[in-house]
Amino acid sequence: MYSRYIPAALLSLANIRSVYGASTPEKRATCSGGQSVKNAACCAWFPVLEDILPNMFNNECGDDAHSALRLSFHDAIGFSPSGGGGGADGSIITFSDIELAYPPNDGLDDAVTTQSPFIAAHNVTAGDFIQFAAAVSLSLCPGAPRVGFMMGRPKATAPSPSPNGLVPEPFDTVDSILARMKDAGGFTPTDVVALLASHSVAGADTVDPTIPGTPFDSTPSLFDTQIFIEVQLRGTMFPGSNPGEGEVESAVAGEMRLQSDHLPAILRRLVLGNPLLETWPAPSQHSKGLSTRCPLLDTVQRISLTVPTLFPHRLPLPANAGPHLPAGQKQSDIEQACATSPFPTFTAQSGPATTVPAM
Template sequence: MKLSLAYLASIATVSASRTTCSKGRTAAIATCCVWYNVLDDLQANLFEGTCGDDAHDALRLSFHDAIGFSRKDQSKGAGADGSLIKFADIELDYAANEGLESIVMAERDLADAYGVSYGDIIQFAAAVSVRNCPGGPRISFMAGRPNATHAAADGLVPNPFDSANTILARIQDAGLTPEELVNLLASHSIAVQEHIDPTIPNTPFDLTPGIFDNNFYRDTLLPGFVTPGSSLHTGQVLSPFKGEFRLQSDFALSRDLRTAGRWILLSLDPFLMASSFATSMAKMALLGQNPGILHDCSEIIP
């Protein structure tokens, strides 16, 4: 088949419009090039290309930063703005943020080294961390968030001992639906508990913590038979398998009429789980932000 000169010219035009970045890589938008360098550093020196503790913490940090937003009272926080890094001296003292100190400092150093905003580094690192986990979906990444101007208020991050009513009210005040909350809880498929019960640190929420799969949703629906440790703690309920930790809040949401249907759907369809998580993560990453001033650097995500 012969290719027309016009077609060949169009290919050349598209190719020429892309910016050449480091190591011969290209980007549609020149301002996205810096993220290739951040990616290299992040993977080599923090995540080491694995779905390990730092990757888990980066994902947790993205939620804790973004959920610091209230539609009723926007003075409480500006959402996904990096306030948890910018005002770490304040927000790391909040009980809900226990255990985030190391990842906050690591991401702060990365952001400072490459001149990117704290809000951007938090959401970028989270998107990369998910891709390091087998089965993890590709999440879009928008860059250009301005740095936070004030700390988020305490009490905006839901706790595992909160009731379903309390959690859903908090989530909806931040701008997310009950269905989106259930989608976002897929993050527990690759997470572990560290601080709820300090006697059994690094206990997973399902038995495949290194794999992004829907075992978490299926396990939560099962009745509890054994405790993962010597005793139950606040925020914990009986788990179906030894060596598995189940949050009281997850148990409640899996059985609440407003969220149970979605929970069951995700327990049956891992592909729906992955795609729904990616969509809801992308929305969460924009809470409190103005998408009109951001630029799409999603192609940098591995």
């Protein structure tokens, strides 16, 4: 599910549900730009927000937004109570010469190169910036949940241990993926499967280098649960001629499917809507040593006075983005995962068979 192939990080997973550092008492403050926040330290993030929206993300749910999600996960997941690591401490940037050489981090060099100058320009820690950028990126993707941001991560002092075994791979068994996520933060199987919704804004660059930017969903600019339908369609083709390890056949031309997306039978429970999308951040953005809470919700509400189209409570999905079968598919193409509970019935979009262009 989460690997060098995908930008699948939606939450910061460093020492989740562990003992945190003492919190700074919150007291409302007014920033120099007139924004009202719960803590004066949060004011430092308004210039960052105003910079990265146009200059890093181009004000869109594009490749840099997708990469920001993936980077936030890979920085945070390099932690285990038994194996060590600092979690979401920015070590993947601070020690990029070491961590980017780890096979599961293949393809993250572009994200590190993109974010590093902004970190230097705003004099914030790499750990804080990575998680802030990931939270902001979601506000640009229609249908995405609103997640919070907490600041106060210290500078990384050492690289994460080699993440072989720490970063779940698409070719791992479902049992091993669930065990790793439980070890990293106490995530339940339902939590883990719900996180697969992030693949609706995901793309792969390194599964097959001959076809970079291959989406995992037929609507890769929308964050929705449509992916839970598409991964259960009977696969018939690969998007390229050289399928990668952990890649399985897809039903939609040009779309990439990972083994770890396809196998969990629980997927069928989420196709009519994902209640976890409404409750995030449940286990969200926690790290040891956090000292200041800066809810992005508070920040976004104030910024929305100047850029309302970018920051409603949630960018809604288009009216025609409800659960459906891709054009050219039919209900019998669903690969039934549960013998005792039938897959919900959907109608297909009209028109010629869906083909997904490269991102």
